[in-house]
Amino acid sequence: MSEVEKLPKKMIKLKWNDKDLEVPEGTNLLGAALNNGIKVAHYCYHPGLAVAGVCRMCMVEQQGVPRPFPACNAVVAEGIQVRNDTKQIKDAVEWTLQFHLLNHPLDCPICDQAGECGLQDYYMKHGQYDSAMIDKKVHKKKVQDIGCDVVLDAERCILCARCTRFVDDVTKTHELGIVNRGDHAEISVQKELHNDYAQNLVDICPVGALTSKDFRFKQRVWFLEDVESTCIGCETGCSVKISQNKSGAYRVRPIVDSEVNGFWMCDDGRKIYKHLSTPGRLVGPMVFKNSMFLPVAESEIKEKIKSKNIKFILSAGLSNEEYQSFFKEFKNIKNITLYQLPKTGAEFDGILKRADKNCNLRGAQKAFKLAGADSSEEAMKKMLDTLTSQDALFVVMPEIVYDHDNYASFLSKIKKAGLRVALTTDDMRSEFSDFHFLLPVPTFLEKEGHIINYQNKERKLNKGRSYGASDRNVGDWAHLFH
Amino acid sequence: MSIANKADYQNFTLLSYHHIPSVHHLEIFEEAGGYEMMKKCFTLDPEKIKEEVKNSGLRGRGGAGFPTGVKWGFFSKDRNQRKYLLCNADESEPGTFKDRYLLEINPHILVEGMIISAFALGTQRGYIYIRGEFYEQAMILEKAVKDAYKRGYLGKNILGSGFDFELVVHRGAGAYICGEETGLISSLEGQKGRPKLKPPFPAIKGYRGLPTIVNNVETLAAVPWIMRCGAAAYKKWGTEKSPGTKLFSISGDVNRPGVFELPLGIPLIEVIEKHCEGVREGNKLKAVIPGGSSAPIFTAEIAKEVRMDYEDIAQKGSMLGSGAIIVLDETRSIPDILKWTLEFYHHESCGQCTPCREGTGWMEKIFKRAEQGEGKLSDIELLDKVAFNMRGRTICALSDAAAMPTQGIIKAFRGELESYIKIQMKNR
Ligand SMILES: Cc1cc2nc3c(=O)[nH]c(=O)nc-3n(C[C@H](O)[C@H](O)[C@H](O)COP(=O)(O)O)c2cc1C
Numbered sequence: 016m017s018e019v020e021k022l023p024k025k026m027i028k029l030k031w032n033d034k035d036l037e038v039p040e041g042t043n044l045l046g047a048a049l050n051n052g053i054k055v056a057h058y059c060y061h062p063g064l065a066v067a068g069v070c071r072m073c074m075v076e077q078q079g080v081p082r083p084f085p086a087c088n089a090v091v092a093e094g095i096q097v098r099n100d101t102k103q104i105k106d107a108v109e110w111t112l113q114f115h116l117l118n119h120p121l122d123c124p125i126c127d128q129a130g131e132c133g134l135q136d137y138y139m140k141h142g143q144y145d146s147a148m149i150d151k152k153v154h155k156k157k158v159q160d161i162g163c164d165v166v167l168d169a170e171r172c173i174l175c176a177r178c179t180r181f182v183d184d185v186t187k188t189h190e191l192g193i194v195n196r197g198d199h200a201e202i203s204v205q206k207e208l209h210n211d212y213a214q215n216l217v218d219i220c221p222v223g224a225l226t227s228k229d230f231r232f233k234q235r236v237w238f239l240e241d242v243e244s245t246c247i248g249c250e251t252g253c254s255v256k257i258s259q260n261k262s263g264a265y266r267v268r269p270i271v272d273s274e275v276n277g278f279w280m281c282d283d284g285r286k287i288y289k290h291l292s293t294p295g296r297l298v299g300p301m302v303f304k305n306s307m308f309l310p311v312a313e314s315e316i317k318e319k320i321k322s323k324n325i326k327f328i329l330s331a332g333l334s335n336e337e338y339q340s341f342f343k344e345f346k347n348i349k350n351i352t353l354y355q356l357p358k359t360g361a362e363f364d365g366i367l368k369r370a371d372k373n374c375n376l377r378g379a380q381k382a383f384k385l386a387g388a389d390s391s392e393e394a395m396k397k398m399l400d401t402l403t404s405q406d407a408l409f410v411v412m413p414e415i416v417y418d419h420d421n422y423a424s425f426l427s428k429i430k431k432a433g434l435r436v437a438l439t440t441d442d443m444r445s446e447f448s449d450f451h452f453l454l455p456v457p458t459f460l461e462k463e464g465h466i467i468n469y470q471n472k473e474r475k476l477n478k479g480r481s482y483g484a485s486d487r488n489v490g491d492w493a494h495l496f497h
Numbered sequence: 498m499s500i501a502n503k504a505d506y507q508n509f510t511l512l513s514y515h516h517i518p519s520v521h522h523l524e525i526f527e528e529a530g531g532y533e534m535m536k537k538c539f540t541l542d543p544e545k546i547k548e549e550v551k552n553s554g555l556r557g558r559g560g561a562g563f564p565t566g567v568k569w570g571f572f573s574k575d576r577n578q579r580k581y582l583l584c585n586a587d588e589s590e591p592g593t594f595k596d597r598y599l600l601e602i603n604p605h606i607l608v609e610g611m612i613i614s615a616f617a618l619g620t621q622r623g624y625i626y627i628r629g630e631f632y633e634q635a636m637i638l639e640k641a642v643k644d645a646y647k648r649g650y651l652g653k654n655i656l657g658s659g660f661d662f663e664l665v666v667h668r669g670a671g672a673y674i675c676g677e678e679t680g681l682i683s684s685l686e687g688q689k690g691r692p693k694l695k696p697p698f699p700a701i702k703g704y705r706g707l708p709t710i711v712n713n714v715e716t717l718a719a720v721p722w723i724m725r726c727g728a729a730a731y732k733k734w735g736t737e738k739s740p741g742t743k744l745f746s747i748s749g750d751v752n753r754p755g756v757f758e759l760p761l762g763i764p765l766i767e768v769i770e771k772h773c774e775g776v777r778e779g780n781k782l783k784a785v786i787p788g789g790s791s792a793p794i795f796t797a798e799i800a801k802e803v804r805m806d807y808e809d810i811a812q813k814g815s816m817l818g819s820g821a822i823i824v825l826d827e828t829r830s831i832p833d834i835l836k837w838t839l840e841f842y843h844h845e846s847c848g849q850c851t852p853c854r855e856g857t858g859w860m861e862k863i864f865k866r867a868e869q870g871e872g873k874l875s876d877i878e879l880l881d882k883v884a885f886n887m888r889g890r891t892i893c894a895l896s897d898a899a900a901m902p903t904q905g906i907i908k909a910f911r912g913e914l915e916s917y918i919k920i921q922m923k924n925r
Pocket residue numbers: 556557558559560561562563565585586587588589590673674675676677678679711712713714716717893894895898
């Protein structure tokens with residue numbers, strides 16, 4: 016960023032209906048209203064995309080301007096007075112809504128978007144349920160699988176062109192376009208979706224025309240609550256919210272964070288909820304016996320590790336607070352190293368995704384340094400090479416793994432340790448069979464804490480509902496050694 | 498050389514060369530006085546040319562009637578900046594065929610007009626966007642452009658003036674919406690012919706994001722005459738607010754349809770009775786559409802009173818538009834006219850903005866339902882409301898162009914629509 020850009024922007028004063036607004040110079044007029052909590056019906060405007068001005072819902076009048084115009088195609092100017100509460104504008108908006116509903120199937124009872132649909136919101140508000148049109152609707156293709164777990168229902172589409180602008184301007188993959196003219200215009204899938212950000216299409220589609228195959232029909236959205244957090248999928252650390260309720264976690268969506276992810280997140284990040292509510296989550300310490308994991312008393316573990324040489328390999332995905340408490344509790348242990356996930360894919364994909372999948376490598380390095388421990392990969396390899404039957408090795412398992420081969424080869428090297436204990440957020444998977452004991456630790460959604468992303472920015476992890484034993488974090492297991 | 502081969506600047510501004518046989522040949526055009534003004538203009542201050550055009554009061558002949566000099570005044574004066582001059586030869590408004598008539602007989606008047614305008618505006622490049630169906634006309638134009646290049650009237654350093662101007666003829670693919678200036682620009686850019694949001698206006702940010710002036714064929718073709726005879730002479734014709742002459746395309750139920758160059762402000766009835774030799778077969782006049790398919794229809798009574806200038810037509814509830822006069826006699830059915838209008842606009846809406854995309858289709862469906870005998874008298878009200886709500890709310894004026902004639906017909910011929918709905922119901 017240049018020096019000029021860093022200067023605080025001049026503030027502009029304007030009036031929207033009877034409310035005085037003060038916003039930075041250059042702000043989009045509709046954006047100014049929305050950012051100030053004013054509800055303005057709009058379908059095509061999206062702050063992360065170029066202006067299209069096609070839905071014609073955000074019309075306003077401005078004193079001194081002869082004709083109404085869409086607020087999304089204007090920027091704020093000092094002293095302007097705009098209104099969208101006059102009779103003329105309200106009538107116009109109601110009619111434009113009516114035009115939107117004209118060829119819309121109104122199949123809300125079977126639509127996944129119901130509850131968070133732009134059309135439904137406004138026609139409930141404006142009381143337009145029965146479309147005045149007794150004339151036949153234009154029919155288009157219903158359920159089409161268009162790739163990347165996205166499903167298109169062309170009949171529900173209101174042609175706001177958000178999706179086409181997204182694939183043209185953000186991913187530049189151009190899979191979608193609008194073909195034909197007039198009311199025969201429809202979204203055309205030029206080629207299957209093939210980008211790493213396709214789930215954003217589901218978020219930005221204001222109606223139920225683009226839905227997620229992953230989420231479709233699993234839950235009605237009004238039964239869900241959102242927990243704001245940070246994605247642990249890579250070192251970018253996108254701000255996200257996770258939708259969950261007592262029966263589980265269902266989806267991850269981005270939160271606007273201008274410093275980190277803007278409006279978007281990648282499709283890898285969408286999957287970070289998958290392990291949160293799997294049925295096999297640990298309910299307490301487990302022992303591997305007779306080819307299966309069984310509950311075990313802590314005293315048994317204590318007994319086993321008593322005479323051993325304790326060694327630790329931490330993951331690079333814990334919170335700053337966990338590292339802190341860990342190093343506080345295990346002050347006397349000298350053998351502590353760090354397993355870093357290997358780089359996967361391009362260093363940076365030009366949008367958000369980064370090859371370094373360690374969501375808190377910087378936090379880990381800082382904590383290691385402070386504690387005088389060596390966080391380097393060499394130190395970890397050296398530890399693996401020198402393991403003996405006298406060692407009790409505690410491994411904090413990474414919460415998300417991309418490169419399973421690398422992971423398997425790492426696990427194969429720990430076998431020289433006489434006793435092996437995994438601290439994991441996961442369920443009892445077969446790859447854990449090399450461990451003698453499993454100890455549950457909280458997932459990223461079951462603890463309060465912070466991580467430091469690749470820009471050295473701190474982002475927060477928030478605690479939501481828990482679906483397994485999650486009351487003890489890594490440091491809390493220190494009592495096993497007392 | 499005979500007098501017949503000289504241009505008639507006394508009686509015509511636009512058709513002053515049209516009586517000359519083979520005037521599409523550069524030499525013949527030139528012998529008659531063509532390209533004289535271009536040469537003279539290179540010796541003038543470009544600002545002077547703009548001023549003369551502004552003083553003439555010339556209004557855009559593409560339909561909106563915006564004063565050309567004012568539009569040119571919004572344009573960047575920086576002669577080094579890359580800018581474009583586009584000529585709109587898409588002529589697709591039903592009823593309009595004057596640009597075609599002008600071009601196919603005298604393509605050089607447009608080329609000369611464009612060179613002068615380009616010099617005045619400081620644009621280095623121009624395109625003539627010609628309607629796809631005008632194949633022959635495009636060939637005639639291309640030949641004219643080629644000949645002008647050969648004579649050194651186009652290209653680099655034209656006649657040693659230091660002024661460069663490249664001119665290209667570009668054929669459209671047959672879409673009414675590509676006549677809308679920003680639809681035209683999208684199409685020329687190689688995109689789908691969809692109008693762009695305004696602001697920014699093309700004069701600021703047009704073709705390829707650079708300043709662009711779009712003018713109709715007839716507008717640009719009027720420039721050489723204005724430079725030759727002066728703004729004051731131009732204003733001797735027409736009214737104060739509608740100076741000059743205009744090409745009228747007259748079709749329908751008259752004895753002599755065609756294109757006529759007439760002074761603005763001429764009574765419509767004089768156009769029909771005198772120039773078109775009256776309504777065909779002595780039939781009674783029923784209605785007139787005065788400015789192309791987008792213009793609200795006039796009943797015979799109003800048609801007999803109206804003068805053909807921007808303000809009088811507007812005052813009586815319609816518009817001069819492109820100057821396409823469609824005359825309907827007593828044998829014509831108004832519902833037919835409405836149906837044809839609705840079908841046309843439904844077919845031509847580009848579909849990007851909601852009121853137009855949905856409204857044009859909806860109106861046609863309402864009408865078709867009535868045609869099937871399933872209409873209700875209240876459908877007239879519904880049609881009127883839909884049309885009303887399509888106006889003034891869209892990216893381009895096509896939505897208005899579909900709504901205005903619909904509302905016009907309802908206003909002028911409600912009784913006929915009502916009986917139509919009833920008759921269709923009975924005949925079901
Ligand atoms: C739907 C639509 C179609 C149009 N078609 C034409 C056309 O075919 N030719 C034309 O010159 N102008 C057409 N116009 C007007 C142009 O947008 C523009 O105003 C004109 O080319 C400007 O030139 P002028 O100022 O010389 O009239 C159309 C406008 C609309 C809204």
